[in-house]
Amino acid sequence: xxxxxxxxxxxxxxxxxxxxxxxxxxxxxxxxxxxxxxxxxxxxxxxxxxxxxxxxxxxxxxxxxxxxxxxxxxxxxxxxxxxxxxxxxxxxxxxxxxxxxxxxxxxxxxxxxxxxxxxxxxxxxxxxxxxxxxxxxxxxxxxxxxxxxxxxxxxxxxxxxxxxxxxxxxxxxxxxxxxxxxxxxxxxxxxxxxxxxxxxxxxxxxxxxxxxxxxxxxxxxxxxxxxxxxxxxxxxxxxxxxxx
Amino acid sequence: xxxxxxxxxxxxxxxxxxxxxxxxxxxxxxxxxxxxxxxxxxxxxxxxxxxxxxxxxxxxxxxxxxxxxxxxxxxxxxxxxxxxxxxxxxxxxxxxxxxxxxxxxxxxxxxxxxxxxxxxxxxxxxxxxxxxxxxxxxxxxxxxxxxxxxxxxxxxxxxxxxxxxxxxxxxxxxxxxxxxxxxxxxxxxxxxxxxxxxxxxxxxxxxxxxxxxxxxxxxxxxxxxxxxxxxxxxxxxxxxxxxxxxxxxxxxxxxxx
Numbered sequence: 399x400x401x402x403x404x405x406x407x408x409x410x411x412x413x414x415x416x417x418x419x420x421x422x423x424x425x426x427x428x429x430x431x432x433x434x435x436x437x438x439x440x441x442x443x444x445x446x447x448x449x450x451x452x453x454x455x456x457x458x459x460x461x462x463x464x465x466x467x468x469x470x471x472x473x474x475x476x477x478x479x480x481x482x483x484x485x486x487x488x489x490x491x492x493x494x495x496x497x498x499x500x501x502x503x504x505x506x507x508x509x510x511x512x513x514x515x516x517x518x519x520x521x522x523x524x525x526x527x528x529x530x531x532x533x534x535x536x537x538x539x540x541x542x543x544x545x546x547x548x549x550x551x552x553x554x555x556x557x558x559x560x561x562x563x564x565x566x567x568x569x570x571x572x573x574x575x576x577x578x579x580x581x582x583x584x585x586x587x588x589x590x591x592x593x594x595x596x597x598x599x600x601x602x603x604x605x606x607x608x609x610x611x612x613x614x615x616x617x618x619x620x621x622x623x624x625x626x627x628x629x630x631x632x633x634x635x636x637x638x639x640x641x642x
Numbered sequence: 643x644x645x646x647x648x649x650x651x652x653x654x655x656x657x658x659x660x661x662x663x664x665x666x667x668x669x670x671x672x673x674x675x676x677x678x679x680x681x682x683x684x685x686x687x688x689x690x691x692x693x694x695x696x697x698x699x700x701x702x703x704x705x706x707x708x709x710x711x712x713x714x715x716x717x718x719x720x721x722x723x724x725x726x727x728x729x730x731x732x733x734x735x736x737x738x739x740x741x742x743x744x745x746x747x748x749x750x751x752x753x754x755x756x757x758x759x760x761x762x763x764x765x766x767x768x769x770x771x772x773x774x775x776x777x778x779x780x781x782x783x784x785x786x787x788x789x790x791x792x793x794x795x796x797x798x799x800x801x802x803x804x805x806x807x808x809x810x811x812x813x814x815x816x817x818x819x820x821x822x823x824x825x826x827x828x829x830x831x832x833x834x835x836x837x838x839x840x841x842x843x844x845x846x847x848x849x850x851x852x853x854x855x856x857x858x859x860x861x862x863x864x865x866x867x868x869x870x871x872x873x874x875x876x877x878x879x880x881x882x883x884x885x886x887x888x889x890x891x892x893x894x895x896x897x898x899x
Contacts, residue, residue, distance in 0.1 A: 450795050480788055482792030484789055486890045522889075522893055523890075
């Protein structure tokens, strides 16, 4: 579904060129949910932005559904780190934003209701709790009915209870909607909870240093299983190893 | 409502200070230097027709200047602040011309626009225009990246980017800057009305009114009060506009301002 081949991205020019990603290759199968883990600044978000068509690769290609990504695609949605809500738009207008920009119509109210946001349509982001704001960001992406969900640390800076709730929500949505998902995170447990495969990235320039299979994702009480703890332990060691 | 009460209290305080100053000047110098509030207001009421014509002429002039300054300054300022190439080429030009008081160029402006109505509006417009441009440019540069990414990742066109992000994100800051520059605009208005109004009567503007009645101090002072009310009116108007257009800025609740 998603193929990344020899992807290199550098920013800036001349002496101040920063190499963000170097020769990254990976594939994500249709309907698969994968996690990308790495230290801060390792180019994880850059990878997502390249998949979304927001930035052009310096070298290499990204293909989605067999077609090279050359710009924004309607079947791909991006969820941003801080939800990317516009504070001057109401919850409804924020959730509708993607559809409106693309000149489409959709069942935004229903999506909001599914995410427990019914009754808050006319509130502004400034009036919501952080957890609700993240859900509005998810609603905006869901309203587009995309085949691919790119998630850039959607749980960053949340308290642990809200974080678990949003993690459960994403798992539940994935199980129900069968989208292809790429989750960028620096949280080890989150990666193990949500990534059927986990790609471990090196510090900048980001490269894939290890791929961990994690078939238990979605099984009941996975978070409390010994297998989960073993994977967390393994991943933690892999991350430390990648940084040295 | 509380806001109105604050204004009333402030007005009372000003009147009180004014009264004290004018009475102490009278006591020290032995003659009327500054007419008291009561005589001033009485004079203003007696010549209300003339005073209100002058007020209306000045208000209209200011409104036109403010509208033109916004209509031109907002798009230019936003584009220069937001488009990197424009910023690199045009921002030095703006910073170079911005500190020039337009009245310093009055001689050239006469020659270009004559001594009629146009030149007055041009001067006030210039003063306000640069305030709007500089504020809009600064605000456009400070837009958080995540707002832009959110809209771009949905496939927004340039125009949609401006409509959904750039304009609403910068509006509060621009309106605040415009409000702050009302004082400057009124100063410019006064200068052009006095310097360029010599041919006209007292009805042609508050500046002219104040000068025309220089030898009837209480009436001249009534004109000054009119000027202050004019400034207040536009200040309140811009504040109202900000509260109305930028409601989201004034919300309580978790994570609110």
